[in-house]
Amino acid sequence: MKKIVCKKITLLNRSLIIINYFIAFLSLTTLQAKAADSIAIIPKPLAMQVHDGHFVLTNSTTVTSTSSDADVKESIQWFINKIATSTGYHLSTKKSKNAISLILNKYADTSLHGEGYTLKVTSSMITITANKPAGLFYGLQTVLQLLPPSIESVTDVQNVKWTMPCVDIKDVPRFGWRGLMLDVSRHFFTKQEVEEYIDQMARYKYNTLHLHLADDQGWRIEIKSLPELTKVGAWRVKRTGRWGTFMAAFAGEPATDGGFYTQEDMKEIIKYAQDRFITILPEIDVPAHSLALIASYPNLSCTQLPYSVNAGGKGYERNDNVLCIGNDSTFSMLDKIFTEIATLFPNPYIHIGGDEAYKGFWDECPKCQKRMADEHLKNVDELQSYFVKRVEKIVESKGKKLIGWDEILEGGLAPNATVMSWRGMSGGIAAAKMNHQVVMTPWDYCYLDLYQGEPSGEPPTYGLCRLSDSYNYEPVPDSIDEKFILGGQGNLWTESVPTFRHAEYMTWPRAIALAEVYWSSRANKNWTNFITRLEKQFPRLDAANVKYSKSMYNVIFEPARIKNSDFGVTLASEVKGLDIYYTFDNTNPDEFSPKFDGKPIQFPVGATYLNAITYRDGKPIGEQINVPKDVLEKRLDEKHHVY
Structure with missing residues (x-):
C-alpha cells in the first residue's frame, strides 16, 4: 500500500514539474512575443529572434572593426557622430567588453548578397556581419531603431537609459x-x-x-x-x-x-x-x-x-x-x-x-x-x-x-x-x-x-x-x-x-x-x-x-446611392478600431456627438456639411474633417475619385 502511495506521489510530483515547466515555457514565450511586438523595425527584417536580456549603450561602449575598408571606417565615424548628438556620449574605437563590432565576411555569405547583414545583440556585445560595407551601414540603422526613440533627437537628451533588446536578425533587401x-x-x-x-x-x-x-x-x-x-x-x-x-x-x-x-x-x-x-x-x-x-x-x-x-x-x-x-x-x-x-x-x-x-x-x-x-x-x-x-x-x-x-x-x-x-x-x-x-x-x-x-x-x-x-x-x-x-x-x-x-x-x-x-x-x-x-x-x-x-487616422467619406432616397455616406478610416463621431449642424463633433455605427448616414433636410472626427480610447486621434454635401454628391458620378 505504501509503495502504491509513493508511486502516486512520485507521479504527481513529476506531473507538477512538467506543468510548472510548461507554464514557465509559456510565460517565456509570451514575454518573448511581447518583446518582439515592442520592436518596431521598418523595413521589417527577413528573420528575427528575440532573447532575454538587454544591451546597454554607455559612454564606455566602443565601436570596432578589424576591416581597414575606408567605407567601413566612414560608417563607424557616422555612427559615433550620430550617437554623440542625442546621447552626449563620445564612443571610442578601442576594444572593450561593451562593444559594437562590425565584421566584413572574409568568406562571403552568398545569401546576404551585397546589402544584407546579420545582427546579433547580447547583453555585452553587438555584432554586425555583412559581405559589403553597405550591409554594415544598414545593420547600424537597425541598431538605432532598437534604441529608444530619443536616439533620433537633434539635441542632447538627458535621463534616458539607452538599452536595446537582445535579438538575432538576418536581413536582406528584396530589390537593389x-x-x-x-x-x-x-x-x-x-x-x-x-x-x-x-x-x-x-x-x-x-x-x-x-x-x-x-x-x-x-x-x-x-x-x-x-x-x-x-x-x-x-x-x-x-x-x-x-x-x-x-x-x-x-x-x-x-x-x-x-x-x-x-x-x-x-x-x-x-x-x-x-x-x-x-x-x-x-x-x-x-x-x-x-x-x-x-x-x-x-x-x-x-x-x-x-x-x-x-x-x-x-x-x-x-x-x-x-x-x-x-x-x-x-x-x-x-x-x-x-x-x-x-x-x-x-x-x-x-x-x-x-x-x-x-x-x-x-x-x-x-x-x-x-x-x-x-x-x-x-x-x-x-x-x-x-x-x-x-x-x-x-x-x-x-x-x-x-x-x-x-x-x-x-x-x-x-x-x-x-x-x-x-x-x-x-x-x-x-x-x-x-x-x-x-x-x-x-x-x-x-x-x-x-x-x-x-x-x-x-x-x-x-x-x-x-x-x-x-x-x-x-x-x-x-x-x-x-x-x-x-x-x-x-x-x-x-x-x-x-x-x-x-x-x-x-x-x-x-x-x-x-x-x-x-x-x-x-x-x-x-x-x-x-x-x-x-x-x-x-x-x-x-x-x-x-x-x-x-x-491615416482621418475619416474616409464614401458616398453611395440608396434606393428610394438621395444618397448615404459611409465613414471609415485606414487604421482600424477607431471610433468616428459626426455632426450635420456645422458644429465640431466630439465623443458626445452621434457615433457612426457602420450603417450609411444621410444628410437631414437643409444640412450642407458633414463634419467628422476619429477617436481612440476616448481621445481625438484624427483631424476634424468638414466635407460639403455637394462635394460628396459629385463623387457619386466619379469612377475613381480623382479630385
Whole structure:
C-alpha cells in the first residue's frame, strides 16, 4: 500500500514539474512575443529572434572593426557622430567588453548578397556581419531603431537609459533599386535641405535619390560650358498661392525666385549621400519639359520664340516647351550637358525624362519634317524615338546608361534603355517583355505629391494615394520575370510643395511604407502589423524634427446611392478600431456627438456639411474633417475619385 502511495506521489510530483515547466515555457514565450511586438523595425527584417536580456549603450561602449575598408571606417565615424548628438556620449574605437563590432565576411555569405547583414545583440556585445560595407551601414540603422526613440533627437537628451533588446536578425533587401525622387525644379531646395532629405532616406535603408534637375520652371545644375542655363534658366518671377494659377512675368519684372547647385555643391551632396550608401540619379528632362533650357537658349525650340522661365502658370500656348529635333544644335547642346553631368555624377545611369512631349510643333516644323524625311520616319512618335535613340548614343559615349519615363517606348524603345514606368505598370510590363530592365513607380501607388487623405482636409493638390495604397503595392506583376524589375521608388513632384517642411509632410509616412515594399520580402508584409510598427516610428520622427502626415487616422467619406432616397455616406478610416463621431449642424463633433455605427448616414433636410472626427480610447486621434454635401454628391458620378 505504501509503495502504491509513493508511486502516486512520485507521479504527481513529476506531473507538477512538467506543468510548472510548461507554464514557465509559456510565460517565456509570451514575454518573448511581447518583446518582439515592442520592436518596431521598418523595413521589417527577413528573420528575427528575440532573447532575454538587454544591451546597454554607455559612454564606455566602443565601436570596432578589424576591416581597414575606408567605407567601413566612414560608417563607424557616422555612427559615433550620430550617437554623440542625442546621447552626449563620445564612443571610442578601442576594444572593450561593451562593444559594437562590425565584421566584413572574409568568406562571403552568398545569401546576404551585397546589402544584407546579420545582427546579433547580447547583453555585452553587438555584432554586425555583412559581405559589403553597405550591409554594415544598414545593420547600424537597425541598431538605432532598437534604441529608444530619443536616439533620433537633434539635441542632447538627458535621463534616458539607452538599452536595446537582445535579438538575432538576418536581413536582406528584396530589390537593389530602392529610391525616392525629389523634384528640385518646380521648387528649389537648398543643399542643406537635400542633405536632410538624404538623412531621412538613410533611416529606412533607401539607396537611390533621383533628382529632377531641369523642367519648365527651373534649371538647377551648373553646366560650366553653358553659363546661360543658370544665369537665366535657374530664375523665375516670384509668385505665391495655388500652383497653375500664377500670372506670367510682367515686362521688366525681375526674376528672383529659384537657385541652382554649383558643381562644387553637387559634389558635396554626392559625397554626403555616398557616405550613407545612397547614389544620386540625375535627371535632365528632354525633349519636353525643357522651357528653362529654351528660355536660356531660344534657338533650341521649333518656334525660336523668346520665353521667360515658367512661374507656375497654366503653361504656354500648346506647350511650346519641346526641343527641335530637326536642329543639330539641339544634339550638340545636349552633348555638352551630358558630358558634364556624366563627369559629375558617379551613378551608372542618366535619366533623360522623355515624358509628356507635345508633338504638334514637330508636325509644323520644317526642320523636323526634313529630319523625318531624311531618316524615313513615318510619324512624330518615331521622331521622338529617333531622338531618344540618338540621345542614348550620346549618353553611352560618356560611359553611362540611359533611363527614361515610359513614354520612351513610343515609336520604338532604344536598344539598351531602362524604363521607369509611371503611367501605371503597363509600360514596365511591355519593357520587361522585351527583356529591358524596369524601375516600377506607378503614379497611383508611388506619387507622393497626391492627396494622402480626404482632400477637404489636405493642402490642395490632385489625385489620391493613401498610405494603404502605397503599402499594398506589389512591384512585380504576375506575368513578369522578377529579374527584369530592378526595384522602384516614390516620386515627389513639387508643383504644390513650396517648402521643405511640406516636402517632408508629403513624403512621410508613405515613403516609409514604400521602403518596406522595396526591402522586405513579399511574404513578410502585413498591414496591421505595419501600422503597429509605424506608430512607434512617429516619436522618432518627432525627435528628429521631421514633419509627417497623420492622415491615416482621418475619416474616409464614401458616398453611395440608396434606393428610394438621395444618397448615404459611409465613414471609415485606414487604421482600424477607431471610433468616428459626426455632426450635420456645422458644429465640431466630439465623443458626445452621434457615433457612426457602420450603417450609411444621410444628410437631414437643409444640412450642407458633414463634419467628422476619429477617436481612440476616448481621445481625438484624427483631424476634424468638414466635407460639403455637394462635394460628396459629385463623387457619386466619379469612377475613381480623382479630385
